[in-house]
Amino acid sequence: MKDVLGSPGTWSGMALRLSQCVLAGASMAAMATAYGFSNYTAFCYLIASMGLQLLWSFGLACLDIYSLKTKRDLHNPVLVSLFVVGDWVTAILSFAAASASAGVTILFERDVHFCRMYPQLSCGRYELSVILAFITWSFIATSAVSMFWLLPSL
Amino acid sequence: MKDVLGSPGTWSGMALRLSQCVLAGASMAAMATAYGFSNYTAFCYLIASMGLQLLWSFGLACLDIYSLKTKRDLHNPVLVSLFVVGDWVTAILSFAAASASAGVTILFERDVHFCRMYPQLSCGRYELSVILAFITWSFIATSAVSMFWLLPSL
Numbered sequence: 001m002k003d004v005l006g007s008p009g010t011w012s013g014m015a016l017r018l019s020q021c022v023l024a025g026a027s028m029a030a031m032a033t034a035y036g037f038s039n040y041t042a043f044c045y046l047i048a049s050m051g052l053q054l055l056w057s058f059g060l061a062c063l064d065i066y067s068l069k070t071k072r073d074l075h076n077p078v079l080v081s082l083f084v085v086g087d088w089v090t091a092i093l094s095f096a097a098a099s100a101s102a103g104v105t106i107l108f109e110r111d112v113h114f115c116r117m118y119p120q121l122s123c124g125r126y127e128l129s130v131i132l133a134f135i136t137w138s139f140i141a142t143s144a145v146s147m148f149w150l151l152p153s154l
Numbered sequence: 155m156k157d158v159l160g161s162p163g164t165w166s167g168m169a170l171r172l173s174q175c176v177l178a179g180a181s182m183a184a185m186a187t188a189y190g191f192s193n194y195t196a197f198c199y200l201i202a203s204m205g206l207q208l209l210w211s212f213g214l215a216c217l218d219i220y221s222l223k224t225k226r227d228l229h230n231p232v233l234v235s236l237f238v239v240g241d242w243v244t245a246i247l248s249f250a251a252a253s254a255s256a257g258v259t260i261l262f263e264r265d266v267h268f269c270r271m272y273p274q275l276s277c278g279r280y281e282l283s284v285i286l287a288f289i290t291w292s293f294i295a296t297s298a299v300s301m302f303w304l305l306p307s308l
Contacts, residue, residue, distance in 0.1 A: 040261060041265055042260065095246075100253045100256060100257025102254060102257075103256075104258060106195050106254075107195065107258055111194050
C-alpha cells in the first residue's frame, strides 16, 4: 500500500505537503494584505486556519524529507493514525473557514453590495484568498482520504 | 462488518437516516420561516442543501426499512459505493452551507451589527437553523465515515 498517492515518506506525499504549504501561505498573504479584513470574523478565522494548515503541512513535509533521506519507513499504525486525525481536523477547519469566507464575500458582492458602496474594501483579494483556500482544502482532502485508505492495511 | 454503526439495512442505519431527515427538515423550516432570509445567498443555499439532504436521507431510510422488512442484504459493493459517493457529496454540501451561513450570521451579529440595526431580521432563527444544520452534518458525516469504512471489507 506504499504506492497510495500522498502516502507518508514518498515523493508524492512530500509534493502534496509542499503544495499545501505554498497554497495556504498564498491564501494567508492575499487575505492579510487586503484592506479591512480584520473587521470581519470569518476572514480572521480564514487566516488562523490557513496558518494552522501551513504549520501542519510544513511539519509533515519535513518528516517526509527526513524519511526519504534516511529511508526510514513511516508506515506504522500509530504514526498513520496521528496523520489521519491531524489531516481530518485541519481539513475540516480549512473547509469551514473557506466556506464561511466565501459566504461573506458573496454577501458583500451580491447581496448587500458593500464592494460597490465601499470601493476601499479589497474584494478582489478576499475572492483570491477564498479560491486559494478551497484549492488548499482540495489538496489536504486528498491527503486525508489517502491516509484513511491506508489505515486498515497497516 | 454488518455491525458497523449506521451500516445500510440495519436498525442503527435507519435511525441515523431518520434523524438526518428530521434535523434537515427542522433546519429548513427554521430558515424558511425567518424574515428576510431570501435576500442572502448563503441562507438560500442552506435551504437548498438541507432540502437535498432531506431527500437523500429519506430515500435511504425507505431503503433501510424495505431491507429490514424483507431481510434483503444491502451489503454489495455497487450499492455501498453509491451510498459512499452520495453521502460524501451531501455531507460536503451540507457542511459548506452550514459554514457559509454561520459566517454570515456571525457577520450580522458581531461585525456589522445588522441584528441590532434592523430588529426585523430574525437573527435568532438564522442561528437556530445554522446549529441544526451543523448537527445534521455531524449525523451525515457519521454515515459517510461508516460507509467508507465498510467499503474495503466487501
